[in-house]
Amino acid sequence: MPPADISTEDVERGPRGPLALTLLALFALCLFSGFIALGNWQVHRLAWKRDLIAHVDQRVHAPPVAAPGPDQWSHVNARDDEYRHVVLSGVFLNDRQTLIWAATDEGSGYWVMTPLRMSDGSIVLINRGYAPSDWCGRDGHCVAGPSGETTVTGLLRMSELPVFLRRNDPARNSWYTRDVQAIASARGLTNVAPYFVDADAAAVTAGQSSWPHGGKTVISFPNNHLSYLITWYLLALMVLIASVYVGYGEYRLRHSTPTKATH
16 A cells, blocks of 8 residues: 655656647647737737828818819729818709718717719719708708808718618618718719718808708727737737746756656
């Protein structure tokens, strides 16, 4: 029968075998490489986001330029054109106005999207701004927009896609996103620009309705890439420290295991 007083060293495990060590090393290498790769990717994303914010800020505060015409529509894209400060002139088609559900700092209401027909016959949807839900009154008749030749300045925006659980329903005239193509189709509009324009805030003149309120574009780009890259690099460092710890433990086991005495 073995003695009752077995020492702690006797019950300690022995060194891991070559296969186990190889698998552990490969696992640690994969984790370390993956975390480093994710950290490096966030470094590039951080640089991209800072560049995007700088470009958008420059566009927003630049003097307005002519909005892209039909010959330029195929080249309009979010990277090069969104939030560009533009100016355009035409006649509002107030009878083909569309109200898009919106939530702003002024409460719940609608974006007032009105087609603007230019002299060449092309049409650009103008988001004239926010209006409260009771703006149209109980009879549903909204106040008509400006008549005659009108000049609009604002920010160029790309068409919005439907959102989850809140899809546009043209048949019921229920709208949640500023989907240019869907609105144009529902209102029977042709030769419509693939973008819309968020109108700048305008001074209210005597005899005009105070609604809608323009200049409500929210420009916000979440920039958490710095915290993300720190997290990934810290995880890589933790894997490295754990690997050194395990490696040192294996080294001690191999150099402190007592050899059996020969008789």
